Amino acid sequence: MEKYLSHTGSVLPLRRSNVDTDQIIPAVYLKRVTKSGFEDGLFGAWRNDPEFVLNKPEFAGATILVAGVDFGTGSSREHAVWALQNYGFKVVLSSRFADIFRGNSQKAGLLTVVIDQSEIEAIWSAVEADPKTQVKVDLEAKTVAYGSKSIPFAIDDYTRWRLMEGLDDIGLTLKNIDSVSSFEESRPSFKPKTLPALS
Amino acid sequence: MGKTLAEKIWADHIVRQHEGEPDLIYIDLHLIHEVTSPQAFDGLRLANRKVRRPDLTIATEDHNVPTLNIDKPIADPVSKLQVDTLRKNCEEFGVRLHSLGDVEQGIVHVVGPQLGITQPGMTIVCGDSHTSTHGAFGALAFGIGTSEVEHVLATQTLPLVRPKTMAINVEGKLKPGVTSKDIILAIIAKIGTGGGQGYVLEYRGSAIRALSMESRMTVCNMSIEAGARAGLIAPDEITFEYLKSKPHAPKGADWDAAVSYWKTLQSDSDAKFDVEISLNADDLEPFVTWGTNPGQGLPLNSKVPNPAEISDAEERGAAERALTYMGLVAGTPLKEIKVDTIFLGSCTNGRIEDLRSAADVLKGKRISKEVRMLVVPGSARVRLQAESEGLDKVFLDAGAEWRTAGCSMCLGMNPDQLAVGERSASTSNRNFEGRQGKGGRTHLVSPLVAAATAIRGTLSSPADL
Numbered sequence: 001m002e003k004y005l006s007h008t009g010s011v012l013p014l015r016r017s018n019v020d021t022d023q024i025i026p027a028v029y030l031k032r033v034t035k036s037g038f039e040d041g042l043f044g045a046w047r048n049d050p051e052f053v054l055n056k057p058e059f060a061g062a063t064i065l066v067a068g069v070d071f072g073t074g075s076s077r078e079h080a081v082w083a084l085q086n087y088g089f090k091v092v093l094s095s096r097f098a099d100i101f102r103g104n105s106q107k108a109g110l111l112t113v114v115i116d117q118s119e120i121e122a123i124w125s126a127v128e129a130d131p132k133t134q135v136k137v138d139l140e141a142k143t144v145a146y147g148s149k150s151i152p153f154a155i156d157d158y159t160r161w162r163l164m165e166g167l168d169d170i171g172l173t174l175k176n177i178d179s180v181s182s183f184e185e186s187r188p189s190f191k192p193k194t195l196p197a198l199s
Numbered sequence: 200m201g202k203t204l205a206e207k208i209w210a211d212h213i214v215r216q217h218e219g220e221p222d223l224i225y226i227d228l229h230l231i232h233e234v235t236s237p238q239a240f241d242g243l244r245l246a247n248r249k250v251r252r253p254d255l256t257i258a259t260e261d262h263n264v265p266t267l268n269i270d271k272p273i274a275d276p277v278s279k280l281q282v283d284t285l286r287k288n289c290e291e292f293g294v295r296l297h298s299l300g301d302v303e304q305g306i307v308h309v310v311g312p313q314l315g316i317t318q319p320g321m322t323i324v325c326g327d328s329h330t331s332t333h334g335a336f337g338a339l340a341f342g343i344g345t346s347e348v349e350h351v352l353a354t355q356t357l358p359l360v361r362p363k364t365m366a367i368n369v370e371g372k373l374k375p376g377v378t379s380k381d382i383i384l385a386i387i388a389k390i391g392t393g394g395g396q397g398y399v400l401e402y403r404g405s406a407i408r409a410l411s412m413e414s415r416m417t418v419c420n421m422s423i424e425a426g427a428r429a430g431l432i433a434p435d436e437i438t439f440e441y442l443k444s445k446p447h448a449p450k451g452a453d454w455d456a457a458v459s460y461w462k463t464l465q466s467d468s469d470a471k472f473d474v475e476i477s478l479n480a481d482d483l484e485p486f487v488t489w490g491t492n493p494g495q496g497l498p499l500n501s502k503v504p505n506p507a508e509i510s511d512a513e514e515r516g517a518a519e520r521a522l523t524y525m526g527l528v529a530g531t532p533l534k535e536i537k538v539d540t541i542f543l544g545s546c547t548n549g550r551i552e553d554l555r556s557a558a559d560v561l562k563g564k565r566i567s568k569e570v571r572m573l574v575v576p577g578s579a580r581v582r583l584q585a586e587s588e589g590l591d592k593v594f595l596d597a598g599a600e601w602r603t604a605g606c607s608m609c610l611g612m613n614p615d616q617l618a619v620g621e622r623s624a625s626t627s628n629r630n631f632e633g634r635q636g637k638g639g640r641t642h643l644v645s646p647l648v649a650a651a652t653a654i655r656g657t658l659s660s661p662a663d664l
Contacts, residue, residue: 033237078344104344190457
């Protein structure tokens with residue numbers, strides 16, 4: 001995973017709440033067996049509408065998605081994270097994310113940052129007035145900054161450290177694999193096994 | 200201070216605990232399907248890793264399998280590639296797989312319980328958000344993303360931050376015609392699609408205790424629709440009785456040891472939940488959704504709400520968008536909404552009791568000429584059981600289609616989809632825009648409401664017949 005320290009870019013203002021993962025990437029696009037190529041399905045149902053914000057030329061090249069409350073609800077599909085990354089997004093800001101989506105994004109290296117809804121609205125207004133507005137999301141300083149504003153955000157130290165070091169979760173767990181082996185020795189014998197198959 | 204059920208299960212699965220880090224939690228069972236696993240197996244291959252515990256892992260084909268002509272090759276080449284990839288991966292890594300045509304094939308959350316590998320006190324994960332279904336047995340079960348699937352395959356553990364706990368007390372007695380689906384739709388309407396975010400829900404109270412195992416699964420299944428990764432119900436005699444005859448249930452001395460452990464799996468009387476909410480079962484009516492998220496639901500006797508009367512600006516905006524998408528006018532009685540498609544199935548309501556209850560309503564009747572009805576059993580075993588009881592004949596005689604097992608129209612990854620502008624009454628779990636097919640409109644309902652709606656052609660309960 002790439003190390004993440006800070007990112008500066010322009011913003012796509014998505015003025016919608018409750019954007020579920022079926023909207024981020026509809027199920028019909030989930031049939032690939034790779035982690036790439038999902039950009040075509042991003043916001044698949046809304047892409048045909050020329051008025052949809054993603055289609056507006058002034059927001060082309062945006063790398064920071066600023067969305068309404070409850071972003072990423074519903075299905076656990078990590079394809080939603082890959083679709084955003086494949087399209088070019090590095091960061092998503094919202095006042096609340098769904099748990100599974102947030103977990104997936106942190107594993108896959110897409111930074112998800114929670115700030116107050118009033119700050120989300122302020123960014124929407126700023127970038128709608130000037131789409132070239134550059135926003136800096138600094139993981140080291142834990143701030144979102146644009147113009148003269150600097151908004152602090154909270155993130156747990158462990159996730160922050162892992163993202164900044166670009167560390168692979170599996171590698172970290174494998175360092176402690178002995179503790180897994182000793183846990184396994186203490187598991188009760190009545191716990192079910194899938195093999196051999198019984199029916 | 201005492202512990203909640205979720206806290207007990209958590210404590211029993213901590214492999215490693217370290218200040219400032221998530222807990223490393225042992226996973227007792229990992230369920231796999233074709234959509235969220237290919238990239239995880241690929242990751243293992245690239246890093247030269249094995250599946251640590253194939254004997255705690257099981258796979259089935261469900262999300263994009265056809266429900267017609269399953270003896271022929273899958274027509275959609277992309278779906279076929281995904282299913283073939285699962286078959287190759289399971290073969291290479293030694294994972295048990297139930298393929299299309301196998302008697303144990305079906306929706307992953309129907310297969311686990313019917314095999315008896317879903318048991319109280321377990322931690323269960325799957326790359327599917329409806330894994331919360333297994334919480335009905337008093338297991339801590341939740342959906343994960345593909346990175347986590349890979350992590351579990353490689354280590355049989357997950358680093359997790361302990362969730363908060365919420366008690367949902369449902370006291371009272373359901374009226375005839377009101378089901379567990381109505382309970383959960385009412386709960387989601389009450390707390391909202393984000394209300395359970397960060398919590399494990401524990402469903403409690405006399406109305407929950409009175410439910411069968413299959414009805415409990417319907418409740419826990421939709422925990423994620425309230426934003427909660429997991430929902431559970433303490434195991435009791437109903438749970439033990441259901442499990443006893445299942446193929447993978449413990450036998451002999453193991454059974455006795457298991458039951459005595461399972462009996463400890465209750466929230467202590469002095470346990471403190473972070474939040475408690477209550478719902479009165481006596482007052483409940485059949486529930487149906489009118490909007491585009493599962494929290495936008497109302498009793499069937501209500502009218503389509505008027506967004507102008509909603510004070511919260513976010514909710515008002517969402518309601519306006521929903522009515523536009525759904526093609527509904529504020530003030531219209533829900534019972535006057537005409538549908539053209541009925542979907543009976545899914546991991547929410549595709550079990551034998553669901554099929555029986557719908558068949559009871561349809562017996563000796565015909566569905567409206569203006570609707571098509573798809574009946575999709577949750578698993579091949581459910582289908583066989585239904586056929587042995589003659590339910591297939593009831594559905595076919597009524598004019599419905601009798602299909603083979605899979606996720607089908609719940610998410611429309613296979614050919615079972617709504618066309619643009621079509622409107623369904625569906626026993627599934629999500630009414631999101633385009634969920635059942637681009638431009639399709641979904642009303643979530645119970646199997647009883649689905650069957651009555653099929654007959655009348657408008658949203659109805661059996662009492663309207």
